[in-house]
Structures are given as C-alpha cells and as structure tokens.
Amino acid sequence: xxxxxxxxxxxxxxxxxxxxxxxxxxxxxxxxxxxxxxxxxxxxxxxxxxxxxxxxxxxxxxxxxxxxxxxxxxxxxxxxxxxxxxxxxxxxxxxxxxxxxxxxxxxxxxxxxxxxxxxxxxxxxxxxxxxxxxxxxxxxxxxxxxxxxxxxxxxxxxxxxxxxxxxxxxxxxxxxxxxxxxxxxxxxxxxxxxxxxxxxxxxxxxxxxxxxxxxxxxxxxxxxxxxxxxxxxxxxxxxxxxxxxxxxxxxxxxxxxxxxxxxxxxxxxxxxxxxxxx
Numbered sequence: 001x002x003x004x005x006x007x008x009x010x011x012x013x014x015x016x017x018x019x020x021x022x023x024x025x026x027x028x029x030x031x032x033x034x035x036x037x038x039x040x041x042x043x044x045x046x047x048x049x050x051x052x053x054x055x056x057x058x059x060x061x062x063x064x065x066x067x068x069x070x071x072x073x074x075x076x077x078x079x080x081x082x083x084x085x086x087x088x089x090x091x092x093x094x095x096x097x098x099x100x101x102x103x104x105x106x107x108x109x110x111x112x113x114x115x116x117x118x119x120x121x122x123x124x125x126x127x128x129x130x131x132x133x134x135x136x137x138x139x140x141x142x143x144x145x146x147x148x149x150x151x152x153x154x155x156x157x158x159x160x161x162x163x164x165x166x167x168x169x170x171x172x173x174x175x176x177x178x179x180x181x182x183x184x185x186x187x188x189x190x191x192x193x194x195x196x197x198x199x200x201x202x203x204x205x206x207x208x209x210x211x212x213x214x215x216x217x218x219x220x221x222x223x224x225x226x227x228x229x230x231x232x233x234x235x236x237x238x239x240x241x242x243x244x245x246x247x248x249x250x251x252x253x254x255x256x257x258x259x260x261x262x263x264x265x266x267x268x269x270x271x272x273x274x275x276x277x278x
Contacts, residue, residue, distance in 0.1 A: 017043035019251030037064035045070035054107035083116030117166035141181035152187040157195035217252030
C-alpha cells in the first residue's frame with residue numbers, strides 16, 4: 001500500500017497531520033505544504049506561524065487542500081523562551097500573545113491552539129506557578145471560546161526540556177480540572193510521554209475524554225516510528241479500540257527519505273492479515 005493512500009484512506013477514520021516543524025527538512029517551509037499534500041496528508045501543524053503573514057499561509061493551505069490543525073501560542077520574545085503561561089511576571093505579555101494567536105487562528109481557520117506553560121522562573125514557588133498557569137489558561141480559554149477555538153496544553157519531558165513547568169500527564173489533568181472550561185483540554189505527545197513515564201496504553205484509556213490531539217515520534221531520538229522503543233502497532237490498536245477521532249500529528253524527524261512514511265501501511269497490512277486469520 002502506497003503511503004499516501006494509507007495516510008488519506010486508512011479506513012479507520014484516523015486523520016493524520018504533517019508536523020512541518022520536523023518532517024520534510026530538505027525543502028523550504030512553504031514548500032512543505034505541497035509535499036505534505038502529495039504524500040497524502042490532509043492536515044498540517046507546526047510550532048509557529050508568526051514568521052509569515054497569515055494570508056501567505058492561508059494561500060498554501062487553499063492551494064493544496066489542507067487543513068490547519070494546530071499551532072502554538074507565541075512562546076515569548078526572550079532568548080530561550082518556550083511559553084509564558086506559568087510566569088507571574090509576564091501576564092500582560094501572555095495576554096497579548098493570546099490575541100495574536102487567535103488572529104492567526106481566525107485567518108487559518110484553525111480550531112485548536114497549543115498553550116505551552118514555559119519554564120519555571122527561578123525562585124518562584126510551585127503553587128504560584130500553578131496558580132498563574134491556571135489563571136492564564138482561564139483567560140485564554142474564555143478568549144478562545146468567543147472564536148470557537150479550543151486550547152490544548154502539552155507536557156514536555158524533563159530530559160529534553162529541564163525545568164519546563166508542565167512535564168507529566170497527571171499534572172496536566174489536575175490543572176485542567178482547576179481550569180474547568182469545556183474548550184481547554186490535553187495534547188498528548190507520545191514521544192514526551194514515553195520519555196517521562198511510559199504507560200502509553202493505560203494513559204490513553206484513562207484520559208481519553210480530555211485527549212483532543214495526539215502527536216507522536218519514536219523514543220529516545222524523536223525519529224521515525226519503528227526506529228526506537230515504542231510499539232506503534234500497539235498504540236494504533238489502542239486508538240482504534242478507543243474510537244479516537246481527533247487528529248494525529250506526525251511530528252518526528254524522518255530517518256532518511258525512504259521508509260519514513262511506511263509505518264502506517266505496514267500496520268494496516270499486518271492488521272488485515274490478522275483479521276483474515278480470525
């Protein structure tokens with residue numbers, strides 16, 4: 001089965017988006033839209049659209065029949081910033097960043113944006129960081145709700161991102177319970193989850209109701225599925241059993257130009273063979 005067919009017409013309702021931040025590194029960013037469509041992707045996501053005017057990106061989406069699935073809220077203006085939401089000294093900057101993100105979301109017709117917590121500022125107690133994050137997420141959620149946009153939060157693993165405030169799924173679920181808004185949920189990045197705590201299948205089952213977006217790459221190098229320690233056949237089986245209908249972001253660093261998109265076709269082939277023997 002050619003990868004484009006498997007990505008587009010897999011028969012399971014799975015919707016795969018191309019993570020243009022990592023995929024297709026051999027072509028320029030704007031060229032990646034067309035290449036992603038030619039491979040069979042129907043959606044795209046990437047960390048930040050802000051280096052381009054929203055209209056320029058809209059043209060690429062329209063030209064190639066793609067849907068903008070996700071992007072991040074601006075992560076901050078200082079070197080090393082990776083989000084502003086937990087920093088009590090930067091509330092106004094955070095609120096401005098939400099306004100910018102929602103303007104882009106409107107033009108790109110993107111229904112979901114990712115709000116990274118940022119690193120924990122030195123010397124600030126955990127409780128204050130948590131309260132700030134919750135307060136900022138409530139602000140973001142209410143602003144986004146007026147535009148029919150959802151907010152997701154994403155834990156990042158502490159090995160790649162030491163001192164990042166939001167690092168575990170259980171921590172994210174507690175924060176979401178405090179925020180308690182119907183349009184604020186969880187982005188579950190399988191790579192980060194495996195690096196931090198494992199238990200991928202049970203976690204998907206336990207938190208299915210609040211997992212609105214999935215990203216994946218193999219661990220420990222964020223590479224192509226099948227090159228590391230994660231059993232992606234098991235993950236896809238779990239998602240099928242759970243009737244997961246959200247987008248699944250292919251957010252990995254491809255290991256060479258050939259074979260980088262064969263993982264889904266191989267799983268579908270194996271699945272078909274298994275069904276024939278049942």
